[in-house]
Each structure stands twice: as structure tokens, then as C-alpha cells.
Amino acid sequence: MAMQDLIIEYIKDEYLEEDDEVGLDTPLISSGIVDSFSMVSLKTFLENKYNISIPDEKAAPEAFDTVRKIIDLVHEFNPDAE
Amino acid sequence: MNSTNEGTNIGPYEERVKDFSWDAVSRELGHEDGAPLNIGWYCTDRICKQGLGGKTALIWESTQGEERKYTFDQMRLYSNAYAKLLQELGVKDGERVAIYLDRVPSLYFSLLGILKLGAIAVPMFSAFGEEALQVRLANCDAVACITSPRLARKLRKARPGLPALKRVIVVDVDDESKLKGDEMAYSVEDAPPVDDFPVFPATEETPSLLHYTSGTTGQPKGALHVHGSILSQYITTKWVMDLKPDDVYWCTADPGWVTGISYGVIGPWSLGATQLVLEVGFIPARWYSAIEKHRVSVWYSAPTAIRLLMREGEEIVKQYDLSSLRHLCSVGEPLNPEAVIWSEKVYGLPFHDTWWQTETGAIMITNYPGMEVRPGSMGKPFPGTAAAVLDDRFEPITEPNKPGKLALKPPWASMFREYWGNRTIYESKFKNGWYITGDRARIDEDGYYWFEGRDDDVINTGGHLVAPFEVESALLEHEAVAESAAIGTPDKVNMEVVKAYVALKSGFEPTKDLELSIMNFVRKRLSPLAMPQYIEFMDKLPKTRSGKIMRRVLRAMDRGEPIGDISTLEDE
Numbered sequence: 001m002a003m004q005d006l007i008i009e010y011i012k013d014e015y016l017e018e019d020d021e022v023g024l025d026t027p028l029i030s031s032g033i034v035d036s037f038s039m040v041s042l043k044t045f046l047e048n049k050y051n052i053s054i055p056d057e058k059a060a061p062e063a064f065d066t067v068r069k070i071i072d073l074v075h076e077f078n079p080d081a082e
Numbered sequence: 083m084n085s086t087n088e089g090t091n092i093g094p095y096e097e098r099v100k101d102f103s104w105d106a107v108s109r110e111l112g113h114e115d116g117a118p119l120n121i122g123w124y125c126t127d128r129i130c131k132q133g134l135g136g137k138t139a140l141i142w143e144s145t146q147g148e149e150r151k152y153t154f155d156q157m158r159l160y161s162n163a164y165a166k167l168l169q170e171l172g173v174k175d176g177e178r179v180a181i182y183l184d185r186v187p188s189l190y191f192s193l194l195g196i197l198k199l200g201a202i203a204v205p206m207f208s209a210f211g212e213e214a215l216q217v218r219l220a221n222c223d224a225v226a227c228i229t230s231p232r233l234a235r236k237l238r239k240a241r242p243g244l245p246a247l248k249r250v251i252v253v254d255v256d257d258e259s260k261l262k263g264d265e266m267a268y269s270v271e272d273a274p275p276v277d278d279f280p281v282f283p284a285t286e287e288t289p290s291l292l293h294y295t296s297g298t299t300g301q302p303k304g305a306l307h308v309h310g311s312i313l314s315q316y317i318t319t320k321w322v323m324d325l326k327p328d329d330v331y332w333c334t335a336d337p338g339w340v341t342g343i344s345y346g347v348i349g350p351w352s353l354g355a356t357q358l359v360l361e362v363g364f365i366p367a368r369w370y371s372a373i374e375k376h377r378v379s380v381w382y383s384a385p386t387a388i389r390l391l392m393r394e395g396e397e398i399v400k401q402y403d404l405s406s407l408r409h410l411c412s413v414g415e416p417l418n419p420e421a422v423i424w425s426e427k428v429y430g431l432p433f434h435d436t437w438w439q440t441e442t443g444a445i446m447i448t449n450y451p452g453m454e455v456r457p458g459s460m461g462k463p464f465p466g467t468a469a470a471v472l473d474d475r476f477e478p479i480t481e482p483n484k485p486g487k488l489a490l491k492p493p494w495a496s497m498f499r500e501y502w503g504n505r506t507i508y509e510s511k512f513k514n515g516w517y518i519t520g521d522r523a524r525i526d527e528d529g530y531y532w533f534e535g536r537d538d539d540v541i542n543t544g545g546h547l548v549a550p551f552e553v554e555s556a557l558l559e560h561e562a563v564a565e566s567a568a569i570g571t572p573d574k575v576n577m578e579v580v581k582a583y584v585a586l587k588s589g590f591e592p593t594k595d596l597e598l599s600i601m602n603f604v605r606k607r608l609s610p611l612a613m614p615q616y617i618e619f620m621d622k623l624p625k626t627r628s629g630k631i632m633r634r635v636l637r638a639m640d641r642g643e644p645i646g647d648i649s650t651l652e653d654e
Binding site for chain 1: 184236363364367368543544601605611
């Protein structure tokens, strides 16, 4: 599964209720779908899945605010991740 | 950090300590002995009667940036409408009505409406999962719940465990066909205006709000407050926040917790102040932009947010005009000295730490405007408050700087009156004539209080208390977990975060995916605050011979401290 689909599937499974949709640019943090505490589990998911380690200073709310930004963040630490 | 008390509402602190009286506060609020005292009326109708009905009470900005403003007269009408709706639905005074909403305008209208009806409002944190919600609403036998389409879906999962819940009112509904069963759509802004509602004649002792809080053992406890709490909330907001008629005030606390009600509703609106509510979560650029756009002058936030803003740095601050700010306060956990010094440097103003609890209902110890702020200190007791640090025999310690149990002398106006349905635990909080706060502190030579830590196992994360028991119980519900323990581990941003120790059932291996599965399981059952951010797998947990898990030993291991006496440890 492509990274975009995998991340969207994870977010839908873990943070949303049935029927909710999320796209590449849906606000996640600023809309409250993912709060600052839940961001830790999202970060852990990305680190496990893409074998990366995201330092705290890079784990700012803005960097996690959309799936598009999350993909950019993953590529920063693992350019080959797909 | 020196400053002057000239022009502040409180004036000289020492003089206020000498001349303080609750009667004077009551008179200032226009309350006569024996007359009704209803928070809902005081926060809306009274302000209108003062000729301020056209003044903006609420500036609300949605996540998408939509802005709405509501005057005190609109607050009066909409809260009346909610009171009438609930009355027509059969809700009686004294019954519990839950509010399970994000920060939307109806949260504020309905809260005041519930109070006007004489029912007891039970605010629920919107990030609560179904189990956290069910435990709390079942405990108080809530008869009605006001919620949103998004949150109604979580409520539905909890509802089988809530036989007393007869009415579910869903606000901001776009598509009524998505409602289920007896759920009722309601839009207060489309409902007929209710100009006159017979406000319940509450007394100072009439129950008003039930705020759930966490303890060391057992399930969360509902701290019951009364309408008379408004005296404390009014005078502390006036003197500590220093609110003046032209201020725009912003309390960033979520109204699912006590701060968001005492200082996000009752305090500012009993003073007739204009306040900002942002629906958006923590996004520094949105926060700074809101201060600039709405000319926020008084800002009440939390150390966790301040430390996150520190992490974002100074450059972003320079992109905004924050010159409207004139007074900053903080609450929730101890404010570290670096944060006070940083805010003075970056905003030109220090954050003033305030200390209080769900049970106290209002600020009890604080740094006052105009008083020297000692970075890292809790400040001094509020006038009219007798505070002390007690030894193990519950006697006051007179020696400066010697740590002990922080305690308060009852009663005070906003003191909780019981834990809902749990008189025994309530009474256990009082010793030798003092209310024992569960915090440890010391008092310096000049009477400043300094926080030393918790006196129990409760975890303070991001300014919210989390009960280890609740986390441990949820962990045990996970299919892989045989034994569990939860402690608070130090964290640079949140002071503490939850760390879990877990022994697995046979057949399960400790993997990263299992760790994530356990984290998410607890998050969804309870709340993101309660989610363990660290999980350590062990073959078995340290227990006493009677089978009690020794959190003390785990905490010492986590912090690299000596483990101490383990003579009671199982198998040792």
C-alpha cells in the first residue's frame, strides 16, 4: 500500500469515527482530530512503519497537521520510503 | 521581578489580606443576604441589568476561521432557551445534565441554561473515550446530555451502560437523518427567543457543577460545587486576572475541566468581561494570530502550552503584533522559572503562576499583579485563604523552607461540598481541621509558597490529573496484558507523562507494534491524556506479598533513584 493510503487508513482507524473522511490536506491537529497527546501515537506509528526516529524538535504540531506534511516529514528522515 | 501595584484591581496585597471579607465580595456582586444566587443569572441577566446587554460577551473563532460574536443579551436569551428546552424535556432541578461538546458556542449557552434551571451541569472533556465517558456519566446518573454529531457517535457506544440517560440533545446538526434512536437535533439560534425564564432561586449551597477528577485509587470522583462558588470566582478573576472593562480576555483551558468553567465562564462573565474562545487546537501561529486580531489583553494559559511556545522560539513571535497583551497568568502545574523569564524576555511580561485544584473551585495561592514575581514560586495565599504546610501529624510547620503537606483551612466559597456519592473519600481529605490538597510545598522566609511535588501517585500531565488505577484497569482489558502499572515519568513539556509497565500473557511477544496497539487501546478507552507515552515490558511487576503492585519501586527505577525498602517485596 502506498504511504499516503497507509497513513490515511491508520488515521481513519485510530482517530476517526465511522463515516469520517480524511484527505491529503485535511487539518488534523488544528481541527482537533489529533491532539498533542495523540500525536505521540501517530509519531510512533510512523517511526515503526518507516524505520525512522523523529526528534522532538521536528515533531511540531504544524509538521503533523496534514497527511501531505506528514509524508514530507517521513521523507526527510527516510527519502526512500514509499 | 519587581513591579508596582499602582492601577491594579487588587492594590496592595497586604492591605487586602487585612481587610478581606466574603460579605464585602457578596455586596460588590450585588447579592443581598437571603436573596437567590444563581450563577447563570449573574453571568447574563445581571450584566444586562447593568446596561451592558449590548456588550460583546463571547468572541468565537472556529477551526476554519469563521468568527462569531455574541452579546450579553444574546447569552441571556440563548441560555434561557436551553433552560426552557430542558424543562420541557422534563429535567428537574438537582438532576445532572452532561455537556459533551468541543468548544462551540452552544457549550457556553447550555451550561448557563442548565444552571438557570437549577440542574447540575457535568462538563465532559471532548477527548474522552467511551469508557471514560461511561464511568463518569454512570456515576452521577446523568439524565440528559448535550453533544454534537461527531461526539454523539462515541456517546452511543457508552449508552448501554447509562440507563439513567433519557435525553440526548445534538447541536449543530447538518443532517438529521444521521441521528439515531431518540437523539434530538436542536439549534438554539433557530429556536424562538425566550426573553423571560423563571431562573431557579438557588442559594449559596445549591449544587451547580460536578467536575470529575482523578485520585490515587478507584474510579474518578465527581467534585460537587455550589452556586455560592461565584463569590470566589468573581473576586479571584477581578484581582488575579486584573480584568478591567475594556479587556479582551482569553482562557485557553478546555471547558471539559474546571479551569475552563471557573475562569472560562463564571469568573469573566460575572465581571461582564469580553472573552475569546478558539475552537482550534494548539497551533502557535493560530494562537498568536488570534491575540493580534482580537487584541487580547489578558491571557490565562498553562505551562505545557507555554513550554511548547518556547520550543517554537522567538522568531515566530516577531511576526505578530502582540502589543495588546498586558497581563499573563498560568495554571495547571508548576510553572518553571525558565518559562517565566522567557515570557518576560519575549512578550515583555512575566506569566503569573496560579495554584488551585478541581476541589478548591477557584485560585487559592498565586502571584498577584503588581507583586514581585519570584520565578518558580506559586506565590502567596489569596486574601481570606488560610494555607499552611503540615507535618506528618497534620500540624503546621513554622520553620521556613521545610517541605510538608500543602493544606487549606475550610471553608471558602468555592470549596467542593462532596465527592458525588462518596462521602468516605470526601471526609478522608480533611485532617485536623485542614483540607489536605495532596501536593507538597514549602514556604520561604517571605511567605512565598514553592511547589515540591505530589504527595500521592496521581499523575499530573499537561496540567491534568490522571489516576494510575484508571490506566492500569484499561491496560488489563487489552488482550495481551497480564499485569500492569502506571506511573508519571518526567517530561520537559508536560511535566509528567504516563508510563506503563506491562507483563504480557503467554503467547504474546513484546514488539513495537504491540506497544503501539496498547497505547492506542488506552487512548480510545480513556483519553489521549491517559495514553501511556512509554511502555516498558517486564516478565513480572514488583509486588508486595499481598499482591499490591509497588509503584514506588517502579518510579524509583524510572528515575534512577535508590529503590529503598523492599522488604515487603514478593519473592525477595
